[in-house]
Amino acid sequence: MSKDWRINEEIRAREVRLVSDDGEQLGIIPLRQALDTAMEKGLDLVEVAPSAQPPVCRLMDYGKFKFEQNKREKDARKKQKIISIKEVKMRPNIEDHDFQVKVKNARKFLNAGDKVKLTIMFRGREITHADLGEKLSLRFVEELTDISNVEKLPKVEGRNMTTVLIPKFDSEKEKDKDKEKKEEA
Template sequence: MRRWRIINKDLRVNEEIRAREARIVGSDGQQLGIMPVKEGLRIAMEQGLDLVEVAPHAKPPVCRIMDYGKYKYEQSKRERDARKKQRVINIKELKIRPGIEEHDFQVKVRSAQRFLSDGDKVKVTLMFRGREISHAELGHNLCMRFYQQLEKQAIMEKEPRVEGRNMIMILAPRPQEQVKGD
């Protein structure tokens, strides 16, 4: 007999169940009806299984006869699969200057293409020095030219905007359906 195991804060198992009566569901999914929890526990013990409170807030609470260890294993397996499918999106930063030469500009564009194809976002930071900040429109034009080079691969998530002595623009990878349509 297994005792004092809790799947999470809400689910209770075997003697942990506090309700007097519960709707009991058999191991095959068949409803056995509303009965005292002690009776449900007795049925579960006869089958060598556990009584698990799956819906504690229902009136009356719902308890299911199942193999608790197997249930817990399947839950952890589902969580592991969900974690595998998650994709962490990183933000890669590219720093440029208003007086950037054409070759250097193209190198930065190729780097951005590589980052976007890997599924990462690109933060383009245009750094102004001294009085260059007074020509913010030149910086804006440079950012827009950068975006135009990447239009097929990226969407502009954040428009170029001056923040302190920098102008920042964020590009995100274009969803796959839109890329194939081009």
């Protein structure tokens, strides 16, 4: 939908297809007659489909219409979920307890609906043992398979190895709820 609606005198067509405020088709009539009808009812004539032949105009309260449009747009923005990427960094020779702490943090991020980027940093000659980093990445992925899917498998980029995990979709949870409802019925 366009933000710049033509209203009343701004409409340039000679004839318009008029739709009443309750949605009833009033037919194709001259613009002057449509404007007079709008004045009689105390409403505005708004061009809702300018590309149609002839353009479609509707009788409505333009102020109220704009208010409703803004309200819908605000609601749509509120419902959008912004997914951010949280990064978990570790070295290839990490201790087991430290590893579990990193897994716990990643689990928290995934439950919040964020993506998790695992970065294993190699220093000096450690890069020659990239297989250790890959084993560590796969172990990390395995720990989180219940709540995540792998978006990007372990890959060496410079002196780092990265893996990206995404949370399992809420649709799977919804499917489980639907199954439960069907079983109850």
